[in-house]
């Protein structure tokens with residue numbers, strides 16, 4: 001049974017609720033923000049802060065923030081992580097395949113920073129047994145367009161102390177907690193005993209989150225993404241974020257897929273870029 005409906009969500013913001021035979025999901029037009037995905041009989045895949053704001057000019061804390069057209073806070077840019085996650089996106093199309101998989105296509109309205117529509121941005125969310133998300137950027141202008149993009153996914157975990165991340169051993173990264181110093185990942189399995197904020201570069205590979213507490217593995221597969229960011233704010237930073245509970249670091253980890261820093265994209269006139277992730281889960285024996 002497939003069911004799609006519009007609701008008035010938190011903060012009075014419009015929200016799309018999707019039910020498939022495998023799963024349920026929610027997408028706010030604000031930021032084209034997937035805030036929920038849950039397979040029937042499983043805990044939610046995505047973390048959403050109980051303190052999140054749902055306001056026109058603030059990003060939602062959790063789910064899958066769309067970071068575009070810049071990552072972090074470059075000196076010449078206003079604000080952190082671009083503006084796409086602050087905008088109200090336009091719903092373009094909802095389709096349900098014969099398989100029951102639902103596809104939702106949204107469009108970022110034209111903006112001066114996007115050459116008044118000559119840089120066209122679409123987001124395609126696929127809801128089924130797994131969750132798919134694709135950010136498509138097309139350059140219809142006469143000049144090259146440089147940008148960073150990142151699907152900044154917050155995953156729900158049972159207990160951060162029982163979580164390990166694999167798939168990044170030997171990969172070079174920038175350590176945001178140490179002056180963005182370049183380092184190399186020495187661990188086959190990354191564990192969390194404090195804040196972690198690392199931008200792994202030149203890695204197209206999938207990453208897995210092993211959650212001994214929820215007895216599941218989350219698999220993050222990606223296409224056309226060279227960067228993976230791993231972040232847990234831990235105690236001090238959790239307390240410093242007004243839209244994040246002091247203890248919530250224990251129940252989340254960000255594994256983000258994009259093209260940032262030296263992996264940024266230069267889109268030639270007429271070119272299109274597609275950043276895609278597929279998020280799936282499997283029970284642990």
Ligand code: TA6
Pocket residue numbers: 059072080081152176197229231254256
């Ligand atoms: O992805 C990691 C990061 O860049 C962290 O440094 C932290 O700032 C996080 O993003 C959240 O950023 P936000 O602007 O959403 O508070």
